[in-house]
Amino acid sequence: MLFQSAEFLVFLSVVFVLYWFIFKRHLQAQNALILLASYFFYGWWDWRFLGLIVFSTVVDFFVGLKISSSPKQRTKRAWLGLSLLVNLGLLCYFKYANFFIDSWMDAWSALGISTNVSSLNVILPVGISFYTFQTLSYSIDVYRGDTKPTRNLINFAAFVSFFPQLVAGPIERASKLLFQLENKRVFKYEEGVAGLRLILLGLFKKVVVADTCALHVNDIFANYAGYSGPTLMLGAIYFGFQLYGDFSGYSDIAIGTAKLFGIQLMTNFKMPYFARDHGEFWRRWHISMGAWFRDYVYIPLGGSRGGKWMSIRNVFIIFLVSGLWHGANWTFIAWGGIQAALFLPLMLAGKNRRYTSEDIGEGRWLPTGRECLQMIATFALGSIPRIFFRSDNIGDASNYILRMAQDLRFPDSHRSPIPYIIALLLVDWFLLKKVKIHHAFIRYFIYVFAALLILIHSTINPAPTFIYFEF
Numbered sequence: 001m002l003f004q005s006a007e008f009l010v011f012l013s014v015v016f017v018l019y020w021f022i023f024k025r026h027l028q029a030q031n032a033l034i035l036l037a038s039y040f041f042y043g044w045w046d047w048r049f050l051g052l053i054v055f056s057t058v059v060d061f062f063v064g065l066k067i068s069s070s071p072k073q074r075t076k077r078a079w080l081g082l083s084l085l086v087n088l089g090l091l092c093y094f095k096y097a098n099f100f101i102d103s104w105m106d107a108w109s110a111l112g113i114s115t116n117v118s119s120l121n122v123i124l125p126v127g128i129s130f131y132t133f134q135t136l137s138y139s140i141d142v143y144r145g146d147t148k149p150t151r152n153l154i155n156f157a158a159f160v161s162f163f164p165q166l167v168a169g170p171i172e173r174a175s176k177l178l179f180q181l182e183n184k185r186v187f188k189y190e191e192g193v194a195g196l197r198l199i200l201l202g203l204f205k206k207v208v209v210a211d212t213c214a215l216h217v218n219d220i221f222a223n224y225a226g227y228s229g230p231t232l233m234l235g236a237i238y239f240g241f242q243l244y245g246d247f248s249g250y251s252d253i254a255i256g257t258a259k260l261f262g263i264q265l266m267t268n269f270k271m272p273y274f275a276r277d278h279g280e281f282w283r284r285w286h287i288s289m290g291a292w293f294r295d296y297v298y299i300p301l302g303g304s305r306g307g308k309w310m311s312i313r314n315v316f317i318i319f320l321v322s323g324l325w326h327g328a329n330w331t332f333i334a335w336g337g338i339q340a341a342l343f344l345p346l347m348l349a350g351k352n353r354r355y356t357s358e359d360i361g362e363g364r365w366l367p368t369g370r371e372c373l374q375m376i377a378t379f380a381l382g383s384i385p386r387i388f389f390r391s392d393n394i395g396d397a398s399n400y401i402l403r404m405a406q407d408l409r410f411p412d413s414h415r416s417p418i419p420y421i422i423a424l425l426l427v428d429w430f431l432l433k434k435v436k437i438h439h440a441f442i443r444y445f446i447y448v449f450a451a452l453l454i455l456i457h458s459t460i461n462p463a464p465t466f467i468y469f470e471f
Contacts, residue, residue, distance in 0.1 A: 002045040002465060004458060011041065016260055019186050020187055025182055031158045034181070037159035039248050049125040052090060054308070057160045059086045060135040063224060064142045064149035064156075076143055083139035088095040091132045094125055096328045127167030129325055129471050132352045133292055135160055138174045140296055147174045155181050164257040168250045170268040170288035171397040177263070177314050185262030194236070198256030200450055201427070205249030207454045209424050211461040212417040213242035221390055224400045228409035236383040239390050244273065246467045247286070271428040274360050274367075276374035278342045280354035281382060289325075308348065315347060316340045326471050331397060333447045360432060 001008050015037045023029035043050050063083045067076045140160075141147035150156050159178040165171075220227055220235030226234070251268035258265045268287050275281035280289055298318050305312040318336070321334025346352040361367040367375070384401065391397035437443045 001041055003250065003257075004203055004454075007044075007456075012257065012260075021263055024187075028066060028152075028154065030156050031181055031184070034162060035154055035158045038163035041163040042161065042166055045126050046123075049128075051144070052094075052125055052128070053131055053161055054157075056090065056132065056135050057157045058153075059093065060139050060160075061150075061153055061156045063139050065151065067139070067142050068149045068397075080139055080143045083136065087132045087136050087139075091128060093340050094123075094128055096324075099134070123471065124470070126469050128173055130169050131160055132168060133171050137171070137292065137296065138178070141174060143369075150174075150178060150182065152182070162258070162263075164254040166266055168471075169253070169286075170251060170254065170266050170279040170464055171292050172265060174287070176266065182262050187262055190264065191259045195259030197447075198252045198259065200454075202249040202252030202254075202256060202449060204427075204450050205245040205252065205424065205453045205463070207468070208419070208450075208457045209420045210242045210245030210249060211240040211246065211457060211464060212420055212462060214367065215461065216417060217242050217390070221400070222398075224396070224403060226405075227403075229404045229407040232407075234402040234427070236387055238384055238417060238421075240249060240273070240379065240386055241424065242419075243386065243389075243467060244269075245424065250466045250468065270358060271432045272376055273379055273425070274369055274428065274432065276355050277346055277351070277378055278339075278362070278381070279346045279380055280355040282343065283356070289322070293322055297321065304347070311347065312344060315344055319343070326389070330394050331391055334388045334394060334397070335385045342381055342385070357431075365433065 001013060017034055019030055023033055038304045039050055039053075042053065060083055062078050066079045068078065070076045072179065094148040138147065138156075142149050150159075155178065158181050158236065159172075159174060162172075164182075217235055217239045220231060222237070225231055225237070247271040255267070266288055270284040270287065272281055272284035275284050297312055301314045301317060302310055303314060306314075319340035320333060321336070323332040323334070323339070325334045326335070343352065346354075361371060387400055388394070388397040391400060437446070
């Protein structure tokens with residue numbers, strides 16, 4: 001069930017009415033409704049995979065209780081190991097079985113040895129990377145003593161499967177989301193309005209910006225051998241905004257939908273294309289994933305405390321694992337390696353946290369000329385790994401980049417999505433500067449105009465799924 005579909009609008013309306021008008025006074029009934037609605041939402045794609053999320057939920061629920069009640073540290077570690085084995089085992093099988101088998105066969109083929117191993121053709125369950133990390137964080141936090149285990153299976157299952165963020169995040173922690181589910185929620189009109197605004201913004205990003213960019217991106221990347229270098233550059237730029245509009249649009253809709261139910265989700269994007277260097281970019285992009293890898297992988301590995309070489313090792317591990325998390329393809333590993341190479345010079349120079357303020361051009365309405373050049377350079381450098389992210393294989397990505405640098409003919413004509421990209425950047429800048437439009441007529445004109453654009457483009461463009469459903 002897609003957020004931009006009519007089915008989701010009906011589904012959301014029914015759940016909202018039941019939640020606030022029928023079960024308003026009964027917290028457990030509200031949580032049971034969330035759970036049933038979430039399973040219905042997830043089962044809309046393929047009901048067969050509901051068993052996986054139920055199994056993962058039950059395992060981690062009981063693991064949390066066992067860790068908490070075990071008197072010996074060794075026993076606690078054993079229960080945590082079970083959680084890691086089950087969750088990462090399921091993730092590795094469904095996401096990476098075909099990848100490892102195919103890579104094994106390719107390696108032998110490169111040596112001239114034929115193999116008869118056949119691919120398993122395993123289907124990837126939607127959202128498995130997200131809910132697996134969410135349940136794992138719970139088990140680890142209980143083990144560390146950062147979170148007390150819940151004894152209510154319905155509440156825990158609702159935390160794992162909460163439908164707004166189930167299939168593409170943000171990846172939430174039990175200390176925030178489960179805590180809210182275990183406490184009474186009160187509907188606040190202001191939060192409801194803010195939620196609807198976020199849903200409208202997310203739909204604009206997805207349907208108008210991302211899906212329009214996708215029409216050009218799909219054509220350019222599929223036929224890159226016949227296009228000029230400048231056209232390929234445009235293709236890389238368009239993909240950057242397709243990816244941002246698609247993923248941040250999903251996050252906005254998820255956060256806005258949660259607000260309608262009195263629940264706050266973490267911010268997942270903070271205007272990343274205004275970043276002035278690669279370190280700042282990763283503090284603004286997919287924040288929940290970055291925080292997860294920092295807290296559960298980077299810091300346990302020693303972070304930056306063990307000297308220069310350990311820091312370099314840990315940074316590469318984080319980005320390579322992050323790349324593999326995105327998909328079972330060598331292109332994602334290359335993406336991670338290039339991201340690490342872009343980040344390391346800043347870290348080694350001690351400048352990776354040079355820009356920590358959420359504001360840009362503090363005290364000024366517009367950024368300085370230097371800041372503009374920094375933003376352009378950061379986006380341009382970030383476009384290189386994004387080419388690998390989008391390409392089908394390493395060869396296509398490499399050839400795309402080579403042709404981009406060699407064939408400098410004038411760009412081929414395209415119906416340009418640039419006006420929508422500019423509109424998106426302006427919206428982001430106004431949000432960054434916390435600009436408020438006090439005139440009601442102007443506000444509602446913008447809302448109606450955005451809604452009309454969404455309706456028009458939803459009929460022009462097919463209804464593609466969100467990119468991160470593949471991960």
